[in-house]
Amino acid sequence: xxxxxxxxxxxxxxxxxxxxxxxxxxxxxxxxxxxxxxxxxxxxxxxxxxxxxxxxxxxxxxxxxxxxxxxxxxxxxxxxxxxxxxxxxxxxxxxxxxxxxxxxxxxxxxxxxxxxxxxxxxxxxxxxxxxxxxxxxxxxxxxxxxxxxxxxxxxxxxxxxxxxxxxxxxxxxxxxxxxxxxxxxxxxxxxxxxxxxxxxxxxx
Numbered sequence: 771x772x773x774x775x776x777x778x779x780x781x782x783x784x785x786x787x788x789x790x791x792x793x794x795x796x797x798x799x800x801x802x803x804x805x806x807x808x809x810x811x812x813x814x815x816x817x818x819x820x821x822x823x824x825x826x827x828x829x830x831x832x833x834x835x836x837x838x839x840x841x842x843x844x845x846x847x848x849x850x851x852x853x854x855x856x857x858x859x860x861x862x863x864x865x866x867x868x869x870x871x872x873x874x875x876x877x878x879x880x881x882x883x884x885x886x887x888x889x890x891x892x893x894x895x896x897x898x899x900x901x902x903x904x905x906x907x908x909x910x911x912x913x914x915x916x917x918x919x920x921x922x923x924x925x926x927x928x929x930x931x932x933x934x935x936x937x938x939x940x941x942x943x944x945x946x947x948x949x950x951x952x953x954x955x956x957x958x959x960x961x962x963x964x965x966x967x968x969x970x971x972x973x974x
Contacts (some may be wrong), residue, residue, distance in 0.1 A: 774842070774850030776856070781827040782820055789876060797865055800880065805868040806879050813862030817890045818897055821855040826906045848902070848969040849959035852962055855894040863887055884947035891954030894960035902968040 782789075792815060793809075801808035828834060837847055866883040873879035900909035929941060 771846065771850055771853070774837075774847065775854055777828075777833070778821070778824045778854040780919065781824040781839075782919075783822065789820060792816070793813070793862070797869070800869055801872060802875050804875075805882070806866055807882050809869060810862075810866050810883050813859065813866065814886055814890045814893055817859040817862060818856070818893045820849070820858040820900070821894070822897065822906065822910065822913075825851070825901055827901065829906050844970045845966050848898075848966040849962075851898055851901075852894070852958075852965065855898060856958075858888070858892075859887075859890045859894065862890070881944055881947040884944070885950045888947070888950035888954030890954070892957045894955035895954070899961055899965040899968055902965055902972055 791811065796809045796812040800806045834847070838844060863883075866887070870876055870879045870883055893913070897909065897913055900912055903909075904912070
């Protein structure tokens with residue numbers, strides 16, 4: 771498994787500096803604004819873009835065929851994809867936690883971070899089965915469309931539940947972030963066996 775993760779890292783290592791600069795800029799923007807919103811949202815995009823870039827490289831090189839032919843089980847290979855996608859999100863979570871500590875309104879900042887952590891997990895859970903089933907290019911377009919719809923729906927629910935003219939009163943302030951985080955975790959739990967099943971039956 772370490773070898774699979776290392777191979778995925780090697781795919782994105784040449785462009786890692788660009789991702790790091792991009793993340794650093796938005797971290798600074800959120801720090802100056804005292805709100806982790808911008809950084810947390812960008813981390814969702816980075817958490818999808820990095821594993822997608824790695825899989826694009828592997829797709830061009832025919833790495834999947836070689837790895838399976840070399841004796842790596844399809845289940846292990848698929849699991850490696852999931853682990854790498856989750857590892858790509860870990861730095862964003864840690865830095866978001868640091869932003870929470872530095873923000874004046876820590877509770878509001880934590881609620882924002884929890885919401886986008888859930889969104890990031892959902893994005894990863896959605897990405898991998900799509901790539902296994904449809905390939906990188908088709909999945910890229912579908913993923914963008916679905917994520918736009920998800921964020922639009924989440925924003926609408928947030929306004930209805932917690933806005934000035936909220937339709938629902940009495941809800942705890944962490945209800946939506948907690949629900950999104952739980953949804954993200956559940957999405958990964960469902961996606962993993964589905965993705966592994968698709969990859970096992972994929973024609974390489």
